[in-house]
Amino acid sequence: MIAERLLVFSVGRELFALNLTEVCEVMEPQQSYPFAGAPPYYMGLINFHGNLTALLDFAQYLGAGSRPLPGKLLVIDTKLAHLALKVDAVGSIIDAQGITGATRSDDPLIEALLETPQGHLRLVRLETLLSSLEEDLRAAAPKSAPGGN
């Protein structure tokens, strides 16, 4: 079921949307600190109101390639995750009534392809994104290695 209100954002010339209730804040980019054992699309950790939050370069995660834009950070609701997505730009909030058509997507990350006055939107399935990130982290986990330097 599609949420009542969606937040529209862009990554690599594509428009995406998240359920508005899943996003708690849109921020300007801030300094992040790298951590070990993570795939390259993690930019590091940021401090979001005291919560240590993993910052994901969403364009790199999607394989869309980063654009030379300062971008924005979409912070996911802290009750759901400690995760922020760096995106190229954040658009408007749209009501579900504004959706003129919806089709299913073969991509498990995308809940639906939506037709709206703003254009075609890909509605991101957050739970699938989180599970997939967890799986990738398990695969990339540091492993013990014998021998010295």
Place this chain on the structure above:
Amino acid sequence: MDMSQYKALFLSESREYLRSIAEQVVALEQSPAERGAIDALFRGAHSLKGMAASMEYGDVVVVAHSMEDLMARVRDGALPFGAGVADLLLEGVDLIDALLKDVEEERPSSVPTDGYPARLAAYVPPPEKKAKKTDEAPEVSSPAAEPAPAVESAQAAESVPTPSAETERAKESAPELGGTVRVKTELLDHLINLTGELVTNKQRLLSIGRDLASPALNDAVSETSKLLRALHDEVMKVRLMPFEAISDRFQRSVRAVAKKSGKEIHFELTGREIGLDRGVLEQLVDPLNHILRNAVDHGIEDGEERERAGKPARGLVKLSVSRDRDRIHITVRDDGRGMEPQAMIDAAVRKGLITPEEGELLSPRQALMLSCIPGFSTAKEVTDISGRGVGMDAVNAAIAKLGGTLGIESEPGQGTVITLKLPLTIAIIHALLVQCGPIKTAIPVNAVQRTVELSRRQIETVGKRQMFQLDDESIPLLSLNRVLGLPLGRFPDGILPLFVTEAKGRRVGMVVDRLLGQHELFVKRLGRPLDGVTGLAGGATLGDGEIVTILDISELL
């Protein structure tokens, strides 16, 4: 009348009553003649029934009422308090606990209670066994058979250490509300979070004060630091819960294992009043249960074997909790068969966990720690009581995760002592900060035995391994950079900074790019998707706002 607003209070008070009842049952079983405890138990069941009736939880009322009736028979002398009565009461505690869970989750009762009242009403104790003529005093606890009421005799009083102090404490542990306020645990968590943030902010102010060289600002920050330290100590005190919040489970667990394995066990608990951080306490239940069950099932010999060894037939398992400044020491001591270091080494070699050459290098203490390697078990047979004997590695990992350490001492034939040393709190820790490539990361100091600056000349190559000598021990070297998948460091001056830690019972040297000193850190969980990542124990913010991850070295190695 809408009673839902009282539900949380009812649940919390009922659980306190259940805990108190379970403790009193176990204590009474060891000292059945304690009149005061019998009365307290009766009152406990009665109060529970009254509270449930006022909330209209009929099933809880029925079970509590049956328990109250059974205790009335004991109180009136119509029924001796024995193992059978204890079993029925503990079954009632479990039943009510399950019913409370249904109440909490607002679902219809899923626990059948039909047969329980009838069984209690019809209960008659099994006929007493004819007492064995012996010079020893009568046992006050017998897990296998219904014990007779304690015999009043001067000789018995002298020779049997009755746990009357335990019973005294148990009967006094009925819940009291006077002068206390119930606070939601989320609020306490929030308080400690805010305090931690203030600690981090204090570091920032100190740093700014140094840059500005302002005496007035420095004085103000210094005063704020003192107040903050006092606030932190008070908040931590509020979060402390007495060990007894979890101890009833251990009494019951030991009792159940003893009964199942047909052993006679005297269980002693000291330090139940010692306070631990709620977060630490919650994580201690499973590891301690495992250690205690192991002690009863594998440590303590059966009665005949003990008597042949010149020991009393009844084994002793003692759980002690004490506080040493900001550390909690928990020991589990048994007077069982003990562990033989050489047998541990032989078993580890046989199972391919270590090579015979490695075995020769192990000290007795290191040999005992082999029991904490995954897959290690010296138990001759797997039992369904203490599991498959593979749990000590999980116990060790759980204790390390809490920032604690586990030590084993054992004397063959005399028994084993397992000591857990834990921080009072897991929220604020001391950690060694290190640099590995572009990453700054922290290692809790409890995992760091010492730091060393090693000259390349001191490194020996043994086979494929690089080793160095420390305290007459050959210690393998590992690169933390390599473990973390980071580029290896270069050491143009020929000096390798490293810290010594312990992995699988052996010391290892972890080489890093730079040692950055010790820091006080407020540990924060990382949340999804990072929590659960192997080797990451959390994160923290440094005084300058920089964020570092905290490593769980035992998980990484």
